[in-house]
Amino acid sequence: MTTAPSFTPRDPDYAARIRAGFDAQPLMDFIGAALTAVAPGRCVIELPFRPELAQQNGFFHGGIVGTLADNAGGFAGYTLMAADAGVLTVEYKLNLMAPAQGERLIAEGQVLRAGRSLVVSRAEVYVLGPAGKTHCATMQQTLMTMHGKGVA
């Protein structure tokens, strides 16, 4: 297991930029997700359970788990980009390791390596449920920096 690398953000106002980016995504509001922590190369997104977000057994749907993981990893990478850059998910790979049964989902995104164009990040997803905090999914992701393509 590696220790999280430490990063110095190019944009001193990265936290405000991340919050604005998160608020600009209607889907996050629609499902009820909240950005709960931002740091250089790191981002945490949380989501309380609602019956509409469930699969057939009343657990969080795997697509919702993937959505949160993708966004946590993506915004983690975005913290390290220049103020005028945009971010694009190139691909991600998600392992669903345990049922996402519980009242709250927590996705922690963390950058592993930030190159000039490509960024590799991870997200760990936990569910808070009757059995405490369960590590229910893990994601590995590639992001692309869109130089000069950020939202004005």
Add this chain to the structure above:
Amino acid sequence: MTTAPSFTPRDPDYAARIRAGFDAQPLMDFIGAALTAVAPGRCVIELPFRPELAQQNGFFHGGIVGTLADNAGGFAGYTLMAADAGVLTVEYKLNLMAPAQGERLIAEGQVLRAGRSLVVSRAEVYVLGPAGKTHCATMQQTLMTMHGKGVA
């Protein structure tokens, strides 16, 4: 590029079972998705655009693309399982190849190989937009058969 393999389903009532399984997922109703085709080893899910499903540019959010792909591949695998089996997504890997900009998303799931316990499937996601039909994402997935664990 391989041709789609042809499969004989164990359960002659697989199509009704898939439709019931789809209807049992509240998330599909919440986002407005519909099951539009089912065949042995194959499943198609479609989703009209709604502003709530968007990312910051007004395109379908990547998490929604992933949700549809995961479900199309998962139900494709489920068509080949026994009547009393359940299906579990072990993992999937999604490449987002073009912006999902358009009025309708179409995810086509297809089984590649069906083993006793593990099933490998794929999904191709297309978006119908101003430029016609664009192949916007591709997914590779592993499913697990839960023998005897299907919904009664």
Add this chain to the structure above:
Amino acid sequence: MTTAPSFTPRDPDYAARIRAGFDAQPLMDFIGAALTAVAPGRCVIELPFRPELAQQNGFFHGGIVGTLADNAGGFAGYTLMAADAGVLTVEYKLNLMAPAQGERLIAEGQVLRAGRSLVVSRAEVYVLGPAGKTHCATMQQTLMTMHGKGVA
């Protein structure tokens, strides 16, 4: 299942460039692999079995299956790049679907989408054995074009 898209190569001498690129990799000679087909967006690599390439049961080792798949997909992408470009594997995901037991491994790489910088490709790996031709592995891959960084 998608049909293979058709591509027009930027470099009319792509086939010679691919053969030179293949010959420049000492590992291919070391394991005994041969480039057996090249077309725009497509590349086939074959490898006769040798006991040194085996895992504990005498089948082709999964690492060798991955090596062939990675290279077939990578060279498939390289066919579509400019004469002065280099190619880099960003990432790949490989499903091992059946034991690679047999006398010859065949990896067929195919480009799915070729963007300005990023290329998405696939490889299907087959093994020729006592049971005929078995589809033993499938791979999904992201490549990066290194503009102006090709071998002189």
Add this chain to the structure above:
Amino acid sequence: MTTAPSFTPRDPDYAARIRAGFDAQPLMDFIGAALTAVAPGRCVIELPFRPELAQQNGFFHGGIVGTLADNAGGFAGYTLMAADAGVLTVEYKLNLMAPAQGERLIAEGQVLRAGRSLVVSRAEVYVLGPAGKTHCATMQQTLMTMHGKGVA
């Protein structure tokens, strides 16, 4: 970044079993790899550079990086299995993050979650080169326990 979970092996003789399993793979000897550490849920494999293992620039070939990562993750999972079980790689996903340029490759495999049948593991690959120790690749992997199918 998660801390490595701690595991109690089912088989007290797991270390000897891992060493025997490693020695039973002719490919490891052919490329010159050595098993340098084994612990419950963990395994380290190292490989000195040899020109035969290179790609076109004289760096370790990506296929060799993947081979080492796959094996380190696979044997990490195998440490936690019963004495009479076999292990199978279902799939893995590898990000190549930096050129593998150097005199030695080190792949550290670590189990993330060990279920009854499926095990999720990771491997981090480092290269020792002129610039010191570089984290050159990261892998996420799914393994399958073959109950009662171990080598006699």
